[in-house]
């Protein structure tokens with residue numbers, strides 16, 4: 383920590399010396415992006431998370447049940463154009479599609495009144511940290527020690543014991559089969575949001591996209607026969623025959639539900655209301671496309687949908703923009 387004395391001149395007050403404390407620290411959002419690069423390597427031109435993926439497009443149609451919960455124009459019943467991106471979790475653009483990481487579904491909805499709604503959803507109902515401060519140490523204890531080429535098992539164990547909620551997503555993914563298709567797995571927003579309707583009534587919710595094709599997982603035998611890259615071609619073939627369709631539903635929070643911890647799922651007994659349908663009928667034929675230069679900022683919300691006070695949700699835009707800035711400034715490998 384350095385102490386600097388800065389001279390400042392205030393109009394009418396003459397000159398004075400202002401003591402300023404400068405912390406030689408990296409901003410939290412930058413540290414989060416650096417920690418992703420530490421774990422996955424610096425992958426030029428790629429997203430630092432959800433690095434492997436492909437663009438798709440289609441439309442979203444909201445319904446009357448959505449209108450009773452939110453005044454957002456997205457529920458007015460018209461077709462809303464959508465740019466989508468499917469991804470494999472993590473910051474490695476060459477990750478295997480057979481890995482037990484999350485799959486991602488990111489969406490940009492362009493509303494008729496000019497508003498934009500961004501989402502970045504994952505194929506697990508919970509996120510891996512309950513607080514943004516856990517993000518960096520969560521990744522660091524999984525990063526290989528240069529001396530051994532492996533993560534330090536004792537540090538990992540100590541972190542898991544001190545932060546047991548950060549093991550819930552991994553346990554969920556270990557139990558779930560590897561998805562057979564980007565279009566045959568459910569995606570959750572994990573963070574809570576507030577829907578506000580035309581009467582100014584408020585309801586906290588969590589959303590979910592459920593595939594009309596059903597959830598289809600791969601068996602161990604099927605995994606052995608598949609290459610590391612199959613999801614993109616599977617989606618192209620599937621959508622050439624018929625659109626990939628997802629039901630969009632919201633789970634309604636009860637007063638007792640935790641709104642600020644994305645590792646805690648709400649009880650299954652909570653009411654779930656179908657409020658729209660996502661139809662994806664185009665898939666990029668090669669790498670690149672309309673989704674590439676977008677960062678899906680989960681606080682880009684239309685009127686009628688508000689963020690909850692979940693600190694993990696509120697922390698997301700800053701690292702996303704840093705990752706966007708870095709990847710746009712780099713030439714892809």
Ligand code: HEM
Pocket residue numbers: 414415418428429430431432435467468469485486487488502503504509513514517570571572573644676677678694695697698701702703705706709
């Ligand atoms: C503190 C918490 C989080 C941090 C630091 C973080 C960081 C990041 C970063 C840096 C990116 C790359 C953005 C880009 O280059 O455009 C990203 C992408 C992504 N994140 Fe997060 N994230 C957090 C929380 C979450 C949560 C809670 C979810 C979902 C429940 C999520 C889902 C995704 C998905 C699906 C992508 C890929 C989006 C795409 O295809 O462009 N993240 N995240």
